[in-house]
Amino acid sequence: MAEIIVAERAGACYGVGRALNLTLEQADKAAGPVHTLGPLIHNPLVVEDLDARGVRVADCPADAGDGLLIIRAHGTTPEVIADAEARGLTVLDATCPYVKKVHVAAKKLVDAGYDVLVVGEAGHPEVEGILGHAGCARVVGSVADVRALISAGALGKKVGVVVQTTQTLALLQGVVDELLAAAQEVRVVNTICAATQERQQAAAELAAQVDAMVVIGGKNSGNTRRLFEICSEHCGRTHHIESADELDAAWFAGTGKIGITAGASTPQAHIDAVVKRLHALA
Numbered sequence: 001m002a003e004i005i006v007a008e009r010a011g012a013c014y015g016v017g018r019a020l021n022l023t024l025e026q027a028d029k030a031a032g033p034v035h036t037l038g039p040l041i042h043n044p045l046v047v048e049d050l051d052a053r054g055v056r057v058a059d060c061p062a063d064a065g066d067g068l069l070i071i072r073a074h075g076t077t078p079e080v081i082a083d084a085e086a087r088g089l090t091v092l093d094a095t096c097p098y099v100k101k102v103h104v105a106a107k108k109l110v111d112a113g114y115d116v117l118v119v120g121e122a123g124h125p126e127v128e129g130i131l132g133h134a135g136c137a138r139v140v141g142s143v144a145d146v147r148a149l150i151s152a153g154a155l156g157k158k159v160g161v162v163v164q165t166t167q168t169l170a171l172l173q174g175v176v177d178e179l180l181a182a183a184q185e186v187r188v189v190n191t192i193c194a195a196t197q198e199r200q201q202a203a204a205e206l207a208a209q210v211d212a213m214v215v216i217g218g219k220n221s222g223n224t225r226r227l228f229e230i231c232s233e234h235c236g237r238t239h240h241i242e243s244a245d246e247l248d249a250a251w252f253a254g255t256g257k258i259g260i261t262a263g264a265s266t267p268q269a270h271i272d273a274v275v276k277r278l279h280a281l282a
């Protein structure tokens, strides 16, 4: 029988787990309709499960109609919340507290007169929320973006920087290096969340020690696909699944050790189900 090892920090991060728990609580007790603003997490099985419990997805407050509207861990803009409230919806704000810290930091920098840059992915809901709370800020997704602003003379003497929580330290450092050469004052608030990096590191370490690796999470989840790539670099027998039903005994023939990790949008119950089925198969 193969040894089965679950990576440290596999599965839902604090912010996603918190938003999911708050939503499940409301699914059980709310009297009227319950909607999440956009899919709560990038995991079709979880979204289907929520739908079965009466929690629907609304693309905007107008889609929700009435009842309760839950803001997911990414957060949103103050305008969207005001729109929802003006429509008579009750808003439950499940924005991750670490994302809220970025909102506060960006607003403080704007109020203190800094020309604020958000290092992140333009159009991503978390970044849109940060821009909305800052009131006046710009997004840079690469060092080239900063160079373009500098060469266009579009930056003031005092530049403030915050970061989308899932960005890399390398990108932040690249952006700051460019700014230091151009601005008189650069104030950086490092708002990167450690959860993503820690999960990737633990997965890589485990993948290097096992004969086969299973990565659990939505096929539409960017952070799960990245985990699959990282594990594949260290273990040739790496498989990406959404649920325990997809496991195939042939994948594990002759293995002594099997590793498991899971993306940030994978609930603990899915990990437990995979462990249980693997014990039966391998």
Ligand code: SF4
Binding pocket: 013, 014, 015, 016, 073, 074, 096, 097, 098, 099, 165, 166, 193, 194, 195, 196, 264
């Ligand atoms: S990755 Fe970090 S900031 Fe993002 S939801 Fe999870 S805990 Fe919050």
